[in-house]
Amino acid sequence: MRILVTGATGNVGRLVVDHLLAAGTAETAGTIEVRALTTNPAKAALPDGVEVVQGYLGRTETMPAALDGVDRMYLAPLPGTAREVLALAGKAGVDRVVALSGGQGSWWYGVQEAVNESGIDATHLEPGEFMLNSTMWAEQIRTTGVVRDAYPGSANAPIDLDDIAAVAATVLLEDGHLGRSYELTGPETISRAEMVRCIGAALGREIPFEELTHEQAVELLTPSMGEYARWYVDGMAELAAHPQQPTATVRELTGRPATTFAAWAVQHAGEFR
Ligand SMILES: NC(=O)c1ccc[n+]([C@@H]2O[C@H](COP(=O)([O-])OP(=O)(O)OC[C@H]3O[C@@H](n4cnc5c(N)ncnc54)[C@H](OP(=O)(O)O)[C@@H]3O)[C@@H](O)[C@H]2O)c1
Known part of the structure; x- marks a missing residue:
């Protein structure tokens, strides 16, 4: 069985490659061939045992060659070309798609609609906020030792990208998940102050949380997030009033507990140092 991983050097795609390779050695040695899509195979530094092909979802003329002989595909979220890519996948005989997308109302929902319209059997993964997003505090922590942000009590259940990738690999390989949408979160609801x-x-030190007003936070984030800064801070306000509850999907699908934020912070401490 040949599996194409698109966005294979991306934050999620790269980890999907690793999980597929690990599953291949444990249970299905020799039966899984992983093909990885990247614009620059020389720079990609993908692991041995992976077939690396040149291309990008956003340049659909590169996709027929990448899809040739492929049975299953991990689809990275790029709404603009998803319809065209899926039409090409259907033509190439791809019979299972696992798509990273988002629920209704999110920017990534277009991917979900395109997948459903394509008629290819598929599973949708709808992750909540990524733990990685907390690295937006890294520069402040490095340079001032303090986090200045709004809504310390705003709480959600952020997820480790490795858990998303583990789920993606599981549903690519295992039967019984087609036609399903899985909401993926971390294992616990945690406030921004607790993070x-x-x-x-x-x-190994205390980091004070200096609370900003709503408007101060919008102003602070606008240079990096542009028009999304207000949307993001409005979302924090909403989560302060109605914290997101965790789902058990990662544990149920992978058989291992989802990573806690405390464990993630230890693994990623170098990014804040
Ligand atoms: N809740 C959430 O936060 C949420 C939910 C759903 C989805 N998402 C989205 O999920 C995605 C996951 O991140 P990811 O890092 O795995 O990224 P990705 O969008 O899946 O893949 C990024 C890869 O695409 C390739 N690429 C080629 N040309 C590109 C171009 N012009 N612009 C951007 N990428 C290009 C790059 O690899 P090569 O250079 O090797 O080709 C890059 O490593 C993010 O886009 C995130 O916004 C987020």
Whole structure:
């Protein structure tokens, strides 16, 4: 069985490659061939045992060659060309797609619609906020030792990218998941103040949380997030009033507990140092 991983050097795609390779050695040695899509095979540094092909979802003329002989595909989220890519996948005989997308109302929902319209059997993965997003505090922590942000009590259940990738590999390989949409979160609801405490514990020092107003936070984030800064801060306000509850999907699908934020902070402490 040949599996194409698109966005294979991306934050999620690269980890999907690793999980597929690990599953291949444990249970299905020799029966899984992993093909990885990248614009620059020389730079990609993908592991041995992976067939590397040149291309990008956003340049659909590169996709027929990448899809040739492929049975299953991990589809990275690029709404703009998803319809065209899926039409090419259907033509190439791809019979299972695992798509990283988002629920209704999110920017990535277009991927989900395109997959459903394609008629290819598929599973949708709908992750909540990524733990990785907390690295937006890294520069402040490095340069001032303090986090200045709004809504310390705003709480959600962020997820480790490695858990998303583990789920993606599981549903690519295992039967019984077609036609399903899985909401993926971390294992616990955690406030932003608690997240900062975990990062401080991982670094071995206390990091004060200096609370900003709603408008101050929009102003702080606008240079990096543009028009999305207000949307993001409005979302924090909403989560302060209605914290997101965790789902058990990662544990149920992979058989291992989802990574806690405290454990993630220890693994990623170097990014805040
Ligand atoms: N809740 C959430 O936060 C949420 C939910 C759903 C989805 N998402 C989205 O999920 C994605 C996951 O991140 P990811 O890092 O795995 O990224 P990705 O979008 O899946 O893949 C990024 C890869 O695409 C390739 N690429 C080629 N040309 C590109 C171009 N012009 N622009 C961008 N990428 C190009 C790059 O690899 P090569 O250079 O090797 O070709 C890059 O490594 C993000 O886009 C995120 O916004 C987020």
